[in-house]
Amino acid sequence: MNRIWKALAPLLVMSIVAAAPARSEAMLPNGAPVSKDLKQVLDRLQRHYHDTNSFTANFNEEIATVGAPKRQRQGTVSFRKPGRMRWEFGDPEKQTIVSDGETLYSYDPDLNQVVETPLKQALKSSSATSFLLGIGNINHDFKARFTIPQTTGQIDLLLDAKTGGYKIEVGLDPKTYNLISLTLIDQLGDTTKVDFSEIHDNVELPDSTFAFKVPAGADIVTAPASP
Template sequence: MVPVQADGLDLLAQFMKQARSGRAQFVQVVTSPSRAGQAPRAKTSSGSFEFHRPGKFRFDYRKPFVQTLVADGQTLWLHDVELNQVTARKQSLVLGSTPAALLTAAADLQALKADFQFAPEPERNGLQWVRATPQSPDGQIRSVLVGLRATPAGPELAVLDVQDSLGQRSVLTFSAFEINPVLPASTFVFKAPAGADVIKP
């Protein structure tokens, strides 16, 4: 049971400890900074998300474009179906200070403190919040707000609100969150489709 007085940092530590795997639906809203008097532009996408710690996750984007993002523990794969293009990057080089690393890379909160500083934020919208700031100021991420919901089964992830160094904001809202589902190993195996261009920057 989650103590009533638990703040966001407590809940995040519990989530990291209890949730070895997870599955959820998500909606992502990416807002670009306004330019020269234009209003900020927002793009909305949605799909499903699965992870298994340490180091494996999968985002299946279904709307408005079909894309798959898979981290298999070694390689981060991005498949753009419309372009018939696959990009493969070494996972250790791209995940150190990304929001996905918050969820999937480390076994517990203590292990994450090598890459992030954490501070609890005031409760709002029925959620407890933690602000994670990368230790390295040179990365793409400026800060990540993590929103967690206390449930009888334990804390679950509700929101990731990411600000990047270019002023872009990406808000991922999760629903139908399942903690510790049994996920087949094939979930995190990616094979490039026949005929797809494979790019390894």
């Protein structure tokens, strides 16, 4: 399931921000007191995603695993609170990942196989995924700071999990505060970077967008129950 969670990372961060309280803990890289500007950025970001109930976007994904060649994929994503999402990955590794708010489906067309996992059970396998249902707390789970230096023309932030294990670099459009890039760095040094384009907020997305129909003849694998 690690590949699935890496693919879900952008949605997790959006949900983290949407669920966050108005006041968030923020630290500078040297541990000095946070600047007023950073507080303002975090508060504005929280307000933006608090008001964003759905979105659609195109994305480009690059996965860099230590000791292996980089892999790239493109596709589209749709998201609607709470916990509904649809990722469509194109060539060279086609894949569909859908959550209807209760069950997470991952379909691999090359294997013609569907992996089904109850969403509540899936939440137990990664602390970050708890934000999909709005039960996370950025103040409790993350330290936030600007990345240094700020040279990209966007607002670059680092969310560092207090429990360790992963860091999330976030790139924001300085005008709209839309999430335009995201990099997840795990404890092994593997990175998943996703760049977004053609972002549309608060679009009408019917339930059918997040309904998954098992393809004809596909094998269905049910994730084993958590201990």
